[in-house]
Amino acid sequence: MLNQVVSNVQHDLSGYMAQLDSPALTDSALADYSNLDHQSLMQQQHRQQESQENEISQLIKTVGNIKQLGKTIGGELSTDLKILEETEQGTDKNMSKMKRA
Numbered sequence: 146m147l148n149q150v151v152s153n154v155q156h157d158l159s160g161y162m163a164q165l166d167s168p169a170l171t172d173s174a175l176a177d178y179s180n181l182d183h184q185s186l187m188q189q190q191h192r193q194q195e196s197q198e199n200e201i202s203q204l205i206k207t208v209g210n211i212k213q214l215g216k217t218i219g220g221e222l223s224t225d226l227k228i229l230e231e232t233e234q235g236t237d238k239n240m241s242k243m244k245r246a
Contacts, residue, residue, distance in 0.1 A: 154214050157207035 181189065
């Protein structure tokens, strides 16, 4: 389970980082927008908003996966702590028996 959650988080983060590395608007791209009419500009703005919404949705998904990863790790740590406590109690009992013998 933990490996799957980690894999999902790594996948999500790599995709998100690739989006962040994409080139920003350059002067030449801005010049291209200056040739568009009002309707074309509105359509371009709409496409950009949809793209941003998709990126936000991906980020929300990634945060959810990280949250799940944290819960999974927390659960495993709790289990490990219980095992360590039981081992310590068993060791203490055995040490007491050995001292009495």
